[in-house]
Amino acid sequence: MKERCVNNLGGKVLMMDAKPDEVNEYVRKNTAEQYEIYPDFEFRGLHMLLAKPMLVGLKIKKKKIIMPFTKLCPKYGTVLYEIDAEDGDFEAIRSGLKRVE
Template sequence: MPSRCINNLGGKVLLKDTTPDEVNRYVTKNSKEQYELYPEFVFRDIRILLKAPMLLGMQIRRQKILLPFTKLCPGYGTVLYEINATEDDFAYLRAHLKKPADER
């Protein structure tokens, strides 16, 4: 059974207690490759909590993923994390997620 503890992925918080629109704008501006991340998607055995689909960004050169998550803890809300990534992570996400509708 996948965990729901995003802290298990490590990384750093880029945006905290923000809106999905702000996260999507940040991801679009700060990553070359974006994908639609949908609620309950499982990545590295973590179930990603979201209220609605949002953008996940890949920073290939930096080997980072910009990953949104909705924390249920007070004072957090919608959060954007920057986590370290491997080539296997990028390949997995490309295989299981879709490009945003406006890029197809």
């Protein structure tokens, strides 16, 4: 069975019940690099739940990742998280996703 609980990643909630355009705008304005993340992309063994492709962002100097996830729990919708990057996370995103210029 695919792992789909984003709470296992830890991190800080930046936005809750966000629209995809709000997520993308935040990621563009607040990160050094942006990549298009698609539904079911696997990150640290977690298959990402998303209503549609959105942006994930990298904060290189702070070693943070800004990542959207759609929670199935009522009232949450799409949540934008800031998580601590672990060794290999930036490379996994860079090699697995398309960079947005």
